[in-house]
Amino acid sequence: MNEESAPVRKIIHVDMDAFYASVEQxxxxALRGRPVAVGGMHRGVVxxxxxxxxxxxxxxxxPSVTALRRCPDLVFTRPRFDVYKAVSDQIRAIFADYTPLVEPLSLDEAYLDVTEDLKGVGVATRIAEEIRARIREETRLTASAGVSYNKFLAKLASDQNKPDGLCVIPPGKGExxxxxxxxxxxxGVGPKTAEKMARLGIETGADLHAQSRDFLAHHFGASGDYYYNLARGICHRQVKPNRPWKSIGAEDTFFDDLTDEPALAAELDRISQTVWxxxxxxxxxxxxxTLKVKYRDFRIVTRARSLDRPIADRAEFLAVGCALLHGLMPAEKGIRLLGLTLSNLHDPAAEPTVAQPQQLPLLA
Incomplete structure (x- = not known):
């Protein structure tokens, strides 16, 4: 299927600009105009x-120590995830005024399918402009947006004119x-894949375009066809508002290494509250x-336990986590990080949806 015959959609990718740091500024x-890092200065990462x-x-x-070496005037602030979540909810409420087809990727970015927008605007570029203006007015933050006829191109476009930018890739221009x-x-091309492509002489989209399907399948297996399409601006992935979560968790890096089991259990209690x-x-x-433990020497150990039924409540979630922790005691080295995750998830409210693509006008 080539670009011209693919079902035409109107896709927007919205990406907040330096979201956590911008909220703090x-x-x-006092933080405005200054180099700011959200994270721990003494320990942890940016x-x-x-x-x-x-x-x-x-x-x-x-790592925070590396960041400080690069920027000695860097100002560290502790993350406030409750605030970031509240702002993210404001932004998603704006999205919902235009389409129910919103696929959040994180607190600060999402895909929107506005092929049939709720306001009847009809022009994806104008919708993106309205959304960015409303985000600025209602949150006093800036967002960048990419507009195109598929998810791959829309995401590329949103990064093109950052910060506070808009980029449109109309039909016929993607390739x-x-x-x-x-x-x-x-x-979809991670660092390892990019390195492998470079060894094969593939540095740009044009280089990738020059390769045959057979060549790409030989070197990249099942992903070869996907890369072949990307080089031609083709992507068939749909915006999925009910994108399933594989796991939900939280972790924290401590100011000082911990070895005492009661102190570690108290940290797990706090982490479990966030997860729950x-x-x-x-x-x-x-x-x-799943319990994650990172030791002083950065060695990571995980332990997991599955029940034959859903975890009943936070108390049981914490109890299982503490039991896993107890199995690692006494701590052979100081522990710098703990994490707790719930997986094997089930969402009773989620119903599978299958969008039926149709040929529609796009970015008039």
Whole structure:
């Protein structure tokens, strides 16, 4: 199926700009214009970095000590996930005014299928402009958006003019847009795959386009056909508002290493509250509890236990987690991080939906 014969959709990808850090700068005027990192300064990693910090090479998932070396004036703030969640809910309420077909990827980004928008605007670009304007007005934050005829291109476009930008890739332009981009920017091409492609002489979309299906299938197996399509601006993935969760969890890095079991259990109690709140918000249940332990030397150990029924409540969730922790005691080394996750999830409210694509006008 080529680009011209594919069912035409109107897809928007909205991505908040440096979301966590921008919320902190919004709420504390003293942080505005300064390099800000959300996370722990003494221990842990950077959860998010402001654009001022990114100019120094500070990035999310970077160890805090590395971030400080790159930017000695970096200001650290502790994350406030309850605030970020509340702002995310505001943004999703805006999305819901335009379409029920919203697929959140995280608190700060989502796909929207506005092929048939609720307001009857009819033009995806205008809808994206309205949404960005409303986000700015109602949250005092900025968002970037990409507009195109499939999810792959919309996500590429949203990153094109960041921050506070809009990019539109209309029908007939996707293949040319993709050709000049490095393949490492393609959603679905991770670092290891990008390295393998580079060894094969594939650096850009044009390089990928030059390869045959057989060549890509030989080197990348079942993913070869997917990469073949990406090089041509083709993506058949639908926006799925009921995208199933595989697991729900939380973890925390401690200010100091812990070895005492009661102190560790107290941290698990706190972590379990966060996880159980998220579980309650989503109205789902699960059977498997997984404990994650990271030691002082960064070695990670996980332990899991599955019940033959859903976990009854937070008390049972915590009890299973503490039992798993007890099995690792006494701690052979100081523990710097604990995490708890619930998986084998079941959502009784989720009903499978199958969208029927149709040929419709797009970005007039």
């Amino acid at each position: 919004r709420d504390d005027p 959860a998010a970095a402001s654009y001022e910090a990114r100019r120094f090479g500070v990035r999310s998932a970077m 040319a847009f993709v050709a000049i981009l490095p393949v490492k920017r393609f959603h 709140r998220r579980i309650g918000e989503k109205g789902i249940s699960g059977r498997t509890v």
